[in-house]
Amino acid sequence: MRLCLYQPEIPQNAGTLLRLGACMNIPLDIIRPCGFAISDRQLKRAGMDYMVYAEKTFYDDWESYKISAGSERLILLDTKATLSYVNFDFLPTDRLVVGSESTGVPESVYHTMDHHVFIPMHPPMRSLNVAVAASMVLGEALRQTHLFYGEKR
Numbered sequence: 215m216r217l218c219l220y221q222p223e224i225p226q227n228a229g230t231l232l233r234l235g236a237c238m239n240i241p242l243d244i245i246r247p248c249g250f251a252i253s254d255r256q257l258k259r260a261g262m263d264y265m266v267y268a269e270k271t272f273y274d275d276w277e278s279y280k281i282s283a284g285s286e287r288l289i290l291l292d293t294k295a296t297l298s299y300v301n302f303d304f305l306p307t308d309r310l311v312v313g314s315e316s317t318g319v320p321e322s323v324y325h326t327m328d329h330h331v332f333i334p335m336h337p338p339m340r341s342l343n344v345a346v347a348a349s350m351v352l353g354e355a356l357r358q359t360h361l362f363y364g365e366k367r
Contacts, residue, residue, distance in 0.1 A: 216308075218311040222250075231348055292318060
């Protein structure tokens with residue numbers, strides 16, 4: 215299981231997700247360009263001292279990332295999806311993808327995904343913070359696949 219941040223814009227969100235990755239032992243893939251420098255003070259503040267423990271790989275573009283993913287499934291968290299994440303069957307090799315905070319992913323990237331899932335929420339609410347959404351879906355994926363750290367199978 216991996217978490218992919220597609221062109222993240224907000225350093226606090228990226229730092230929070232790097233911290234989540236470190237705590238859950240889940241590698242993060244970050245697709246450039248980012249809306250901040252990796253040395254950004256806000257990124258470090260959100261990630262705290264967990265940043266050094268986060269396994270992270272940077273990619274210069276979507277195509278190089280897609281090649282690295284090989285045959286692993288790409289699961290996009292998207293408000294336009296029609297399948298709730300709680301009704302989706304996750305696999306241990308899935309790569310969960312979140313788009314940039316303001317624009318998500320472009321159509322060309324959207325159509326390369328294997329699956330799209332959404333988080334049901336109370337209308338008229340539209341979306342959650344990307345770090346909150348990724349945490350919710352990652353938690354369900356880890357629960358289904360028994361990949362929580364220390365979990366006995």
